[in-house]
Amino acid sequence: MTREYQQIDEGLIKELRKISGEKAVIYEDKEQLSAYAKDEAGGEYYAHMPDAVVKPASAEEILSIVKLANKYGIPITPRGAGSGLSGAAVPIYGGIVLSLERMNNIIEIDKTNMVAVVEPGVVTNDLCKRVAEEGLYYAGYPMSVETSFIGGNVATNAGGSKVIKYGNTGHHVLGIETVLGYGDIVEFGGKRRKDSSGYNFINIMVGSEGTLGIFTKIYLNLIPLPGKTVDLLIPFRSLDEAIANVAITIKESSVLPTAVEFIDKISVELGSRYNNTTLPYQEEATAYLIVQFEGRTKKELEEIYEKAGKVSLENGAIDVFIADNRTFSEKIWRIRRNWLEGLKAFDPYVPTGDVVVPTAKIPDIMEFIQKTSKKYSVTIPVAGHAADGNLHPAPMKPQKMPPKEWMKVSEEILKEIALAAARLGGAVSGEHGIGFIKKGLLPVTKKKEFELMKIIKEDFDPNYIMNPGKLF
Ligand SMILES: Cc1cc2nc3c(=O)[nH]c(=O)nc-3n(C[C@H](O)[C@H](O)[C@H](O)COP(=O)(O)OP(=O)(O)OC[C@H]3O[C@@H](n4cnc5c(N)ncnc54)[C@H](O)[C@@H]3O)c2cc1C
Structure with a gap:
C-alpha cells in the first residue's frame, strides 16, 4: 500500500526550515542523514537513506509538516530512538524522517x-x-x-x-x-x-x-512504587525441564511473578564471555530461568521465594539461587539484558525473531525451533519473556556463508518459526512489531483483521504518506 512519491527539492526544504528552524532540518549531508537510515534490525543490510531529516519541537510544527507532505506527496517515517528490531523506522521510500528526539519533555x-x-x-x-x-x-x-x-x-x-x-x-x-x-x-x-x-x-x-x-x-x-524485589536464578539440566517450569512457577507461586525469563546454554555462554562474568552451573546447565517477585516486606518476600524455589527443585532444577541484593541481581540481569549485544559481539549478522504463543504451547514452539535449527544446520540461541510466551530465537550465521546469502536464509528460518507460532495460536510478533521485514506474514496470519487494518489506514492516511511500506 504505497503511492507514487515525489522527490524533495530545495523549495520544500525551505518550507520545512521555515516550520522547524534552520538547525532542525538535515539535507544533503550524507554523514548526518545516514544516522537515520537504519534501526537495530539488520544494520546496513536493511538501511535506506532518507532525503531529509526534520526534528520538530511541537505538535503544531508536525501538523504543518504533515500538511506539506500531503500536498507534495512525500513519505514521512516517524522515528524514536531507532532501537526497533523490525525495520519500522527505516525510511524505505526515502522522503522525510521525522525524528521526535527534541520532543523529550x-x-x-x-x-x-x-x-x-x-x-x-x-x-x-x-x-x-x-x-x-x-x-x-x-x-x-x-x-x-x-x-x-x-x-x-x-x-x-x-x-x-x-x-x-x-x-x-x-x-x-x-x-x-x-x-x-x-x-x-x-x-x-x-x-x-x-x-x-x-x-x-x-x-x-x-x-x-x-x-x-x-x-x-x-x-x-x-x-x-512496588516494595522490595527478589530475583531467583534457576539452572536446569534439560531445556524441557526449564520450559516446563515456566507454567509450573506461575501456577504454583503464591503471587504472580513480575518476570519469568528464559535463557538457553549458548546464550549464557556467549553472554558471559561478552559481560566477562559467569553464572553458577554453567557447565551442567542447559537452560536457566530468571524469576522475579515483588513483595511489601522482607518476610513476605521470603515466603514467596521459598515456595517458588521448593516447587522448582521438585521439578528438576539443579539449584535455586536467591539474589536479594543489588550486586547479584545485577549480575543475573546483565546477561539477560545484554543478550542481544552478547550475540552480536560474536555474530554481527544475527537477526532476532520475536514469536509469541500461549504459554502452554512454549514446549511446542521450542521443539519446532530445535527442529528448524537441525534442518538448516544453524545454531539458534533462544532467550525470551517466557512468562508471557514470547521467545526470541536468534539464528547465527554459519562462518562460511556470505552475509547477503545469510540474510535471505535467516529470513526464511524466522519466517518458518513465526508461522509455526501463529499455527499454535500465537502471533508472528509479540513485541517488536512488523515493520517491513515481517510484513508478508500479516495477511497470511491475520487475514480478515488485515483487511480491516487496510480500511483504517485508508481513512486515517488517505495519501499513504505515513511510514509507507510498513505493516502493509
Ligand atoms: C538491545 C535491545 C533490546 C530490546 N528489548 C526489547 C524488549 O524487551 N521489548 C520490546 O518490546 N522491544 C525491545 N527492543 C526493540 C525496541 O527497543 C522497541 O521496539 C522500542 O519500543 C522501539 O522504540 P524506539 O523509540 O527506538 O522506536 P523506533 O525504533 O525509532 O521506531 C519504532 C516504530 O515506532 C514508530 N514511532 C516512533 N515514534 C513515534 C511517534 N512519536 N509516533 C508514531 N510513531 C512513532 C516508528 O515509525 C517505527 O514504526 C529491543 C531492542 C534492542 C536493540
Missing part, C-alpha cells in the same frame, strides 16, 4: 490522578527514574529501557520482562495526542481511567508503527 507528573504526561521523545528509563522520585512506578519495561523512547514503545506496543504482571505498553496508555496522516491533531483519551463512549481509538493507535499518525503527547498510567 516530561510535561507533568500528576500525583493526584497518578498519570504522567510526556512528549514522545522521552527515554523510557528517564521517566521510570523521574516517577520513582515521587514514589511512583511506570511499569513499561522493554529491555531497551535505557535507549528507547516512550513514543516508540507505544507505536510498537513494546513488551519486556514484566508483562505477565503489568501488561505491555498498551496497558499503561490512558491517552494519546496524535497528528493523523490526513492532517489534523486529535486527542484520544486523556487522564480519565474509564471511557465506554464509543470505539477505543487508543487501542488502534497503539502498535500502529507510525502508519496512521505521529504521537505528540502521551498520557501514562502510574502505580505506587
Whole structure:
C-alpha cells in the first residue's frame, strides 16, 4: 500500500526550515542523514537513506509538516530512538524522517490522578527514574529501557520482562495526542481511567508503527512504587525441564511473578564471555530461568521465594539461587539484558525473531525451533519473556556463508518459526512489531483483521504518506 512519491527539492526544504528552524532540518549531508537510515534490525543490510531529516519541537510544527507532505506527496517515517528490531523506522521510500528526539519533555507528573504526561521523545528509563522520585512506578519495561523512547514503545506496543504482571505498553496508555496522516491533531483519551463512549481509538493507535499518525503527547498510567524485589536464578539440566517450569512457577507461586525469563546454554555462554562474568552451573546447565517477585516486606518476600524455589527443585532444577541484593541481581540481569549485544559481539549478522504463543504451547514452539535449527544446520540461541510466551530465537550465521546469502536464509528460518507460532495460536510478533521485514506474514496470519487494518489506514492516511511500506 504505497503511492507514487515525489522527490524533495530545495523549495520544500525551505518550507520545512521555515516550520522547524534552520538547525532542525538535515539535507544533503550524507554523514548526518545516514544516522537515520537504519534501526537495530539488520544494520546496513536493511538501511535506506532518507532525503531529509526534520526534528520538530511541537505538535503544531508536525501538523504543518504533515500538511506539506500531503500536498507534495512525500513519505514521512516517524522515528524514536531507532532501537526497533523490525525495520519500522527505516525510511524505505526515502522522503522525510521525522525524528521526535527534541520532543523529550516530561510535561507533568500528576500525583493526584497518578498519570504522567510526556512528549514522545522521552527515554523510557528517564521517566521510570523521574516517577520513582515521587514514589511512583511506570511499569513499561522493554529491555531497551535505557535507549528507547516512550513514543516508540507505544507505536510498537513494546513488551519486556514484566508483562505477565503489568501488561505491555498498551496497558499503561490512558491517552494519546496524535497528528493523523490526513492532517489534523486529535486527542484520544486523556487522564480519565474509564471511557465506554464509543470505539477505543487508543487501542488502534497503539502498535500502529507510525502508519496512521505521529504521537505528540502521551498520557501514562502510574502505580505506587512496588516494595522490595527478589530475583531467583534457576539452572536446569534439560531445556524441557526449564520450559516446563515456566507454567509450573506461575501456577504454583503464591503471587504472580513480575518476570519469568528464559535463557538457553549458548546464550549464557556467549553472554558471559561478552559481560566477562559467569553464572553458577554453567557447565551442567542447559537452560536457566530468571524469576522475579515483588513483595511489601522482607518476610513476605521470603515466603514467596521459598515456595517458588521448593516447587522448582521438585521439578528438576539443579539449584535455586536467591539474589536479594543489588550486586547479584545485577549480575543475573546483565546477561539477560545484554543478550542481544552478547550475540552480536560474536555474530554481527544475527537477526532476532520475536514469536509469541500461549504459554502452554512454549514446549511446542521450542521443539519446532530445535527442529528448524537441525534442518538448516544453524545454531539458534533462544532467550525470551517466557512468562508471557514470547521467545526470541536468534539464528547465527554459519562462518562460511556470505552475509547477503545469510540474510535471505535467516529470513526464511524466522519466517518458518513465526508461522509455526501463529499455527499454535500465537502471533508472528509479540513485541517488536512488523515493520517491513515481517510484513508478508500479516495477511497470511491475520487475514480478515488485515483487511480491516487496510480500511483504517485508508481513512486515517488517505495519501499513504505515513511510514509507507510498513505493516502493509
Ligand atoms: C538491545 C535491545 C533490546 C530490546 N528489548 C526489547 C524488549 O524487551 N521489548 C520490546 O518490546 N522491544 C525491545 N527492543 C526493540 C525496541 O527497543 C522497541 O521496539 C522500542 O519500543 C522501539 O522504540 P524506539 O523509540 O527506538 O522506536 P523506533 O525504533 O525509532 O521506531 C519504532 C516504530 O515506532 C514508530 N514511532 C516512533 N515514534 C513515534 C511517534 N512519536 N509516533 C508514531 N510513531 C512513532 C516508528 O515509525 C517505527 O514504526 C529491543 C531492542 C534492542 C536493540
